[in-house]
Amino acid sequence: MQLEPQAFDRVLSSMCTEPHPVAREAAERFLATNPGDPGTYPTIAALEDDAIELLGEIAGLEDPAGYVTSGGTEANIQAVRIARERAETASPNVVMSASGHFSFQKAADLLGIELRVVPTDDEHRVDLEGVRASVDEETALVIGVAGTTEYGRVDPIPELGEIARSVDAMLHVDAAWGGFVLPFTDHEWHFDHAPVDTMAIDPHKMGQAAVPAGGLLARSEGLLDELAVDTPYLESTSQATLTGTRSGAGVASAVAAMEELWPAGYRSQYVRSQNNADWLADALEKRGYEVVDPELPLVAADVPTSTIDALRAHGWRISRTGTGELRIVCMPHVTRDMLASFVGDLDRLEVRASVPVAGDD
Numbered sequence: 001m002q003l004e005p006q007a008f009d010r011v012l013s014s015m016c017t018e019p020h021p022v023a024r025e026a027a028e029r030f031l032a033t034n035p036g037d038p039g040t041y042p043t044i045a046a047l048e049d050d051a052i053e054l055l056g057e058i059a060g061l062e063d064p065a066g067y068v069t070s071g072g073t074e075a076n077i078q079a080v081r082i083a084r085e086r087a088e089t090a091s092p093n094v095v096m097s098a099s100g101h102f103s104f105q106k107a108a109d110l111l112g113i114e115l116r117v118v119p120t121d122d123e124h125r126v127d128l129e130g131v132r133a134s135v136d137e138e139t140a141l142v143i144g145v146a147g148t149t150e151y152g153r154v155d156p157i158p159e160l161g162e163i164a165r166s167v168d169a170m171l172h173v174d175a176a177w178g179g180f181v182l183p184f185t186d187h188e189w190h191f192d193h194a195p196v197d198t199m200a201i202d203p204h205k206m207g208q209a210a211v212p213a214g215g216l217l218a219r220s221e222g223l224l225d226e227l228a229v230d231t232p233y234l235e236s237t238s239q240a241t242l243t244g245t246r247s248g249a250g251v252a253s254a255v256a257a258m259e260e261l262w263p264a265g266y267r268s269q270y271v272r273s274q275n276n277a278d279w280l281a282d283a284l285e286k287r288g289y290e291v292v293d294p295e296l297p298l299v300a301a302d303v304p305t306s307t308i309d310a311l312r313a314h315g316w317r318i319s320r321t322g323t324g325e326l327r328i329v330c331m332p333h334v335t336r337d338m339l340a341s342f343v344g345d346l347d348r349l350e351v352r353a354s355v356p357v358a359g360d361d
């Protein structure tokens, strides 16, 4: 095999990034370990305990329960599964914002649960009145997003907690992307801010760990027990994960990254990324585009499709929101130089796009 992995120098669309050097080194060292079989691989199992301790510290939770998942998708599916197991009704429902991640669609499909989707308000956050109107006695779970995939917005988590409790439902926070930047903001998003039961928080996104390293946190071991099945032929007796064999590389790299970067390294990365997002938003606004204010390091702007296509043809990896806006995620590998070069290309291509082509009417 001759292919080299793609470079990150034109990647503005990814929620993953280059692993931190210590994370890469740890991933390579633990490549041949399987935390899914902790009796046989006790070293990586102990490292996973460290990972959960560290994630708990980041998410305001003492004595956290949880495990390192394959990503936010698995964490979200498992959170819905816990809520379904806890529900005292045969036909439970889950209430979530329209800005919720598509992994909840998968969870609803797999678990046979009704997903009630509530529209967002003008600020791209879930509409609380809509949530109040959607919950009922059969609601098992209310989901809040802390750092939405499209706009980087944070739902009002404490208020969602109140609504959830009013109908005896659980509260899940999806901080898969936002969890490693939110600690440095004023947002209320974690276990110590609200009656959060479970959370998705991914080291392999803003945490700079190697893929696959997601995180599921639960307020108590009892919640995780809802997922446990017996494992007759393993040295351990039960398993709460969705996958069986898992990547020890992901677990080890998550611990290495968090030990290296929490909190000072993540804080300075957040500041760099946020400054870059603010700079880009400003540059786009000056050019007359309508920009969604970047509350976290993610910029959306109403750049026309033709320009987006031209930028893509120039090698830029860029994505679009559901309503078609250009969407740029300021991950750690995204530097100011990259953004300046991107804006330079935008200027050149936009000019060309607006010059009428001969014979084109």
Ligand SMILES: *Cc1c(COP(=O)(O)O)cnc(C)c1O
Pocket: 015, 070, 071, 072, 073, 074, 076, 101, 103, 145, 147, 148, 149, 174, 175, 176, 177, 202, 214
């Ligand atoms: C990326 C993301 C997910 C899915 O995580 P994967 O690691 O891709 O499975 C879920 N929720 C949010 C908010 C995300 O940004």
